Amino acid sequence: MIMKHRCESKELLLFRSLHVRMNLMEKELTYYTNLEKGFEGERYFDERWAKHLSDDWIILNDLTFEVNNTVFQIDSTFICNQAIYLFEIKNYDGDYYIENKKWYSKITNKEIKNPIHQIDRSGSLFRRILQELGYNVSKISIEYYVIFVNSEFHLYQAPIDHQLIFPAQINRFMDKLYSKPLPQLIDANFKQAEQLLSVQLIESPYSRLPEYSYDNLKKGIMCSNCRSLIHKISNKNLVCTRCGHREGIESAILRSIKEYKLLFPKRRVTTNNIHDWCKIINSKKLIRRILSTNFKAQGIGRSTFYI
Ligand SMILES: [Zn+2]
Incomplete structure (x- = not known):
C-alpha cells in the first residue's frame, strides 16, 4: 500500500x-x-x-x-x-x-x-x-x-x-x-x-530556479494538456489552439490562481491581479465571483484580497 x-x-x-x-x-x-x-x-x-x-x-x-x-x-x-x-x-x-x-x-x-x-x-x-x-x-x-x-x-x-x-x-x-x-x-x-x-524534509532546500519577477513573466492561462498559453475562448470553454484541448473557464482560472500563488506567494490575490495574470478573461465580474466562492475575502471594496 x-x-x-x-x-x-x-x-x-x-x-x-x-x-x-x-x-x-x-x-x-x-x-x-x-x-x-x-x-x-x-x-x-x-x-x-x-x-x-x-x-x-x-x-x-x-x-x-x-x-x-x-x-x-x-x-x-x-x-x-x-x-x-x-x-x-x-x-x-x-x-x-x-x-x-x-x-x-x-x-x-x-x-x-x-x-x-x-x-x-x-x-x-x-x-x-x-x-x-x-x-x-x-x-x-x-x-x-x-x-x-x-x-x-x-x-x-x-x-x-x-x-x-x-x-x-x-x-x-x-x-x-x-x-x-x-x-x-x-x-x-x-x-x-x-x-x-x-x-523527512518537505522541500529540498536546494533549488536551481532562475530569478524571475511578475513584470518579466508572460501572462495568460496555460493549457493543462500541452502547457502552451491559450488564446481562444468559446462557449465558456478555453480552447487550446495548439492541441485542441478544451477546459471549462472556472477550472482554468482556478488552476491559474494556484500557479500564481506558487510563483508569487507574497503577492496578493485580488480581482485586478488575477484579471491581469489570466489576461484573456475579459470579465472582472467572473473573476470576482470565482474568487469569492472559492476563497475567503479579507478587507472591503477595492482593497479586498482573497486567501
Ligand atoms: Zn494545449
Whole structure:
C-alpha cells in the first residue's frame, strides 16, 4: 500500500511555469528537462511495477532527508516485514560507458554521477536516519538498488553488480518481490514508515530556479494538456489552439490562481491581479465571483484580497 504518493516537486512545478512564461538559459533548460525526465521515469516505475506489489508492502515515494547538513533523496522506498528496499530510479536513454570506474554519456562524452556511489551514499545516510530514530540497524536488512527504467538505455562494459537493475532485468527482479513469501505487516512496520515520514524534509532546500519577477513573466492561462498559453475562448470553454484541448473557464482560472500563488506567494490575490495574470478573461465580474466562492475575502471594496 502506498503511504506516500508521488507528486511533482515544487521546483518542477515552478520550472514548468517559468519555461512557458520566460526564456530559460541553456543550463536552466537542461536542468529542467532532466527534472521532467526523471519524474517521468519515476511515474513509469510506479505504474508499470510498484503498483502491483501486494498489501504486504508499504511504499513511500520521494523521501528527502537531511543528516549532518547533507541532503539526500530516495525515489522509492519499499518496506516489508523482513526488509527495507531503497531505489534510485534512472530514466537515462542512449549509450553510456564506464572508464576507470567513472560513468560517461557516449553522446556528450561528459562524466555523469556514478549511480552506484549515489545509492551507496543514500543507503548509508538512510541507516543513519534509522539510527537517529532509535533503531538497531544491524538487525534490519536494508537493500539498495539503481533501476534503469528506459528501454533505450545501454551501458557498455556493464559491471556484474546486483545493485544495478537494467531494463531487461526489471520484470524478473520485481517478480521476485511479488512472489516473496512474506508475513503480514505489523504495527511496528507502519510506525517505522510514519517515523520516516515525520523526519523527512518537505522541500529540498536546494533549488536551481532562475530569478524571475511578475513584470518579466508572460501572462495568460496555460493549457493543462500541452502547457502552451491559450488564446481562444468559446462557449465558456478555453480552447487550446495548439492541441485542441478544451477546459471549462472556472477550472482554468482556478488552476491559474494556484500557479500564481506558487510563483508569487507574497503577492496578493485580488480581482485586478488575477484579471491581469489570466489576461484573456475579459470579465472582472467572473473573476470576482470565482474568487469569492472559492476563497475567503479579507478587507472591503477595492482593497479586498482573497486567501
Ligand atoms: Zn494545449
